[in-house]
Structures are given as structure tokens and as C-alpha cells.
Amino acid sequence: MTDAARRTGTTQVYTWEPSNQAIAARYGVRPEDVVRFDTNTSPAEPAGLAGALAGPFDPSLNEYPDSEYAELTAAAAAYTGVDPGEIVVGAGADEVLDIIAKTFLPAAGAAIVPIPTYGMYGVLTSQRAARAIAVPRRGTDGAFGLDLDRLLPLLAEAQVVWLAVPNNPTGADEPEANLLALLDAAAALGPQAPAIVVDEAYHEFTGRTAIPLRDRYPHLIVVRTLSKAFALPGIRIGYAVAARATIARLERVRPPGSVSTVSATIGAAALRAPATAVENVRRLVEERSRFAAALTAAGWTPHPSVTNFLLVRIGSHEQAEEAAERLLHRGLVPRTFGPANPLRGHLRLTVRSAAENARLVEAIGA
Ligand SMILES: Cc1ncc(COP(=O)(O)O)c(C=O)c1O
Structure with a gap:
């Protein structure tokens, strides 16, 4: 955008x-x-993707895709080291973010958007007829990190917090201590805790991830894509990793066939060959x-x-x-x-x- x-x-x-x-x-x-x-x-x-597509490339195009995307989901689960029940797939991270917005953000609700950040968070929030609470990040001397003093008091007003880690467009990472402070403050709100969306579109460039925190924080949703490090934006594959109960809620909103069989097949092969x-x-x-x-x-x-x-x-x-x-x-x-x-x-x-x-x-x- x-x-x-x-x-x-x-x-x-x-x-x-x-x-x-x-x-x-x-x-x-x-x-x-x-x-x-x-x-x-x-x-x-x-380079080398063709080799990763083991055997002839012949997904059956006369049928609809497997509505559970079992092969792609299994490949994403193996790549991230989680169970398939902790994954939901979509047509790019953008569709996964859209599914999250539809699941957690009611009309007249609110989402926290630490700015500057990825523009789709504001777009998806307004498409839900919800309010975007823009919270300025710290400046260059704070390495564009979250301003927790401003952000934490607003948590109780929001159903979603959109967070890109590392952040786009700043290119900066987020200190883990900030993320933990945010997750703890959200958890303290109990069942009213907002969904904390950690968009790790650029994860592979740092190797750091919030995925291991999903057991402790059921409101955490980590979002990934094959568009960046995997160099495959043309196939539109993204996925989310979260606790099973959270994934089950997202699955109820996910469309059954938005990822084509061709894309799902290539995406699974790419995830099985992360080299x-x-x-x-x-x-x-x-x-x-x-x-x-x-x-x-x-x-x-x-x-x-x-x-x-x-x-x-x-x-x-x-x-x-x-x-x-x-x-x-x-x-x-x-x-x-x-x-x-x-x-x-x-x-x-x-x-x-x-x-x-x-x-x-x-x-x-x-
Ligand atoms: C932070 C962030 N999230 C998501 C996306 C979109 O990813 P996808 O191509 O998988 O929809 C981008 C693309 O620039 C991005 O920067």
C-alpha cells in the first residue's frame, strides 16, 4: 500500500x-x-526451488484444493517446530492478518497500531469499522522501539495489537524485553486481553521468533510469510502460529480455498527446503x-x-x-x-x- x-x-x-x-x-x-x-x-x-519440487509437478487442477491444506500446514509446522494444529494458512500474510481482524476485531472495536508500521494494519482495522489507536514509536534514539509508557495503558481499550517484528518500514528489531512486557500486561487483563499479533514477515533475517511464547500467552499470534526470505511473493502464502484454541477460532473464519493448489504445492516444497x-x-x-x-x-x-x-x-x-x-x-x-x-x-x-x-x-x- x-x-x-x-x-x-x-x-x-x-x-x-x-x-x-x-x-x-x-x-x-x-x-x-x-x-x-x-x-x-x-x-x-x-535458486534450487525446482529441485525442491521432488518428482513431477502435477497437482490435480480439476479438483478444488484440499480445504484443510494438510500438506502445506504440515510443512509449515515442521519448519516452525510446532504441531499442525497450531498453524493456520492463508493467501499471503495479508490474508492471515485479514482472518485475524475478522476473528478478533468487532465493528466499533479498537486496535492498537504502533506507528510508523506496516500500512495494512490500519487498512484492516478500518475495513472492520473499528478504531485504530495510533501510538507513536520511540524515535531514532530509541531505535524505533515500542513506547510502552504510552502503549500499555491503552491495552484494555483494544481487541487487537498489531506489531511487526522486525518492523516495516523502520527495518528495526524489537527488544524481547518490550515484547514480554507487552504480553505480560495483556495477560494481566485475563479474558479481556487483546490478541497480540506479532507479524514476523522478516523473521528469517534475524532468526529470532516469539513462537515459543505461545504456550504461555494464548493471545499471542505469530504471522509469517513466504514473500520475503523465501522470495516467493508471487505464490501468496502466509501462515499464523498460535495456541491450538486460538488457531481453532481463526480456522472458523478462514476461507476454504483461497490458496490455489499450485501455490500450496510450491509453498510446501519451499518450506521443506529452507536452505x-x-x-x-x-x-x-x-x-x-x-x-x-x-x-x-x-x-x-x-x-x-x-x-x-x-x-x-x-x-x-x-x-x-x-x-x-x-x-x-x-x-x-x-x-x-x-x-x-x-x-x-x-x-x-x-x-x-x-x-x-x-x-x-x-x-x-x-
Ligand atoms: C510486516 C509485513 N507483513 C506482511 C506483509 C505482506 O506479506 P504477504 O506478501 O505474505 O501478504 C509485508 C509485506 O511487505 C510486511 O512488510
Whole structure:
């Protein structure tokens, strides 16, 4: 989602990322020269995936998918080290987040959104006709961590807390002590505790996870995706891990066939061969250091990142907009932030291939 989501009258209007074709047409470049620095995806499909699809690839397409997604669920369970009954799958993390919102967030309810963060949390909250309680995160000197002094007193008002760990768009991790303090404060509310959603879309870049805490905190829901480290956003596979009773509630809302048989088959194979993700992460983390150093040498200021993207301070909002336009005229698409956003003087840049990153660095000085 772009930063242009806005409210007109009573209707929330969202705008999504423009297509390569739309960008090419607008900036007069060839579609094949467009590079997405705005979507936190990987520069290439996972190497070795074909090998991971053992045997001929022939999912039966004349039937509906297995409504329980037993194979995909088993693969996600084995990958995360939990029982299949502690997993629910969906069409990308976004659908899993949607299922969580439909399950836990009633109309006229409230969700806590520590900002800045992933835009879909606000979108899903407003789609439920619920109220988003925006709680500013600590600034750069607090490494964009949660401001617990502000957040904890609001817990009793909310049915859901949306949390990205590591966070998008800051690229920062969350200290485990903060997470535990939040979970303890929620647990102290007993049956009124809000669902604490820990969106670990970028988990594989840190190796840290809240999954082991699910036994102690039945309100904890960890969300994962194959879109980032596994480099498979095109197949749309995500899943949640939580205590059995929580998963049972999500299962009642999950659509029976939103993940195609083709996607479920590829997703299960990828989860059974996590070495492809490990290698992708190794390559991107190495490239992240090089990219950050080159951006710094070019006069921009990347914040520390534990993910596959960099939040980069450019200067004023106007300077950031001007820098974005310069990149877009070369087909390089950064994530921008609107004038009302606290990150308005920044761009967010996905770590792409060495050659693509070099194209961007060259464009800064051009
Ligand atoms: C924090 C976070 N959660 C979820 C998603 C979406 O994941 P998926 O592609 O699985 O829907 C993203 C994608 O950028 C993200 O940054």
C-alpha cells in the first residue's frame, strides 16, 4: 500500500503500488528497466526451488484444493517446530492478518497500531469499522522501539495489537524485553486481553521468533510469510502460529480455498527446503552492508536495518520527493512517505541485486 491512503467523507480510499507498466508509461522508461525498490521483495526467484519440487509437478487442477491444506500446514509446522494444529494458512500474510481482524476485531472495536508500521494494519482495522489507536514509536534514539509508557495503558481499550517484528518500514528489531512486557500486561487483563499479533514477515533475517511464547500467552499470534526470505511473493502464502484454541477460532473464519493448489504445492516444497531461504538471506545481508555503505558515501543516511530493506534519511520532505522523482525517471521505484507521515524526509529502499543497487547509487549523483 502506498502512503496515499486517505479518508474522503466516510469512505477510506486506498491506493496500491502502481504496476511496472504504469511507472514505465509515466516516466518514459521501458517496463523491463523498472526495478522495484518499494516492495521489499527479492531480486530473483529462489535458486534450487525446482529441485525442491521432488518428482513431477502435477497437482490435480480439476479438483478444488484440499480445504484443510494438510500438506502445506504440515510443512509449515515442521519448519516452525510446532504441531499442525497450531498453524493456520492463508493467501499471503495479508490474508492471515485479514482472518485475524475478522476473528478478533468487532465493528466499533479498537486496535492498537504502533506507528510508523506496516500500512495494512490500519487498512484492516478500518475495513472492520473499528478504531485504530495510533501510538507513536520511540524515535531514532530509541531505535524505533515500542513506547510502552504510552502503549500499555491503552491495552484494555483494544481487541487487537498489531506489531511487526522486525518492523516495516523502520527495518528495526524489537527488544524481547518490550515484547514480554507487552504480553505480560495483556495477560494481566485475563479474558479481556487483546490478541497480540506479532507479524514476523522478516523473521528469517534475524532468526529470532516469539513462537515459543505461545504456550504461555494464548493471545499471542505469530504471522509469517513466504514473500520475503523465501522470495516467493508471487505464490501468496502466509501462515499464523498460535495456541491450538486460538488457531481453532481463526480456522472458523478462514476461507476454504483461497490458496490455489499450485501455490500450496510450491509453498510446501519451499518450506521443506529452507536452505533456499537461508542462502537468499545470506546474500541479501551481505549486499545490505555494501548498499548501505554506498548510499552513505553518496550522502544519504541509512538507518540500521535487520531486514532486506533500508530506511534512508534524505533531508526535508521536498528533498525526499525530489530524490524519488530522480530515481523514478530512471525506472527505479522507491517507497515514499506523504507529507503528514513522520518519515516524510525518508525513502525506503529494498536491497536488490548488486547491479540493481549500483544503478540506484549512480542515479543519486546523476
Ligand atoms: C510486516 C509485513 N507483513 C506482511 C506483509 C505482506 O506479506 P504477504 O506478501 O505474505 O501478504 C509485508 C509485506 O511487505 C510486511 O512488510
